[in-house]
Amino acid sequence: MKKYDLLSGIILFIFGASMFLWSFKYPFGEIQSPGASFLPRLASLVLIVLSVIIVVRALRKSDGSSREAFLQDPKPRNEY
Helix, strand or coil: CHHHHHHHHHHHHHHHHHHHHHHHHCCCECCCCECCCHHHHHHHHHHHHHHHHHHHHHHHCCCCCHHHHHHCCCCCCCCC
16 A cells, blocks of 8 residues: 555646646736635645655655554454
8 A cells, every 4th residue: 555655646746746746837816815826825835745655655665664554453263
């Protein structure tokens, strides 16, 4: 899953960055009266921040993650 998380984070970052750059074609306006590029810029910044979080978590994830260790049964089962 680490590989897929890293790949999806990079793809989402590229998409967010391209959307952010594309939004400069339209007027931004002001906070009181936002222009046509206000919402695309805001959404792309949120997407960029979330994709960076995904990439960082994918790079920091070890092979035996704590969630997998938590879900494992602590006692061995007696099988007959």
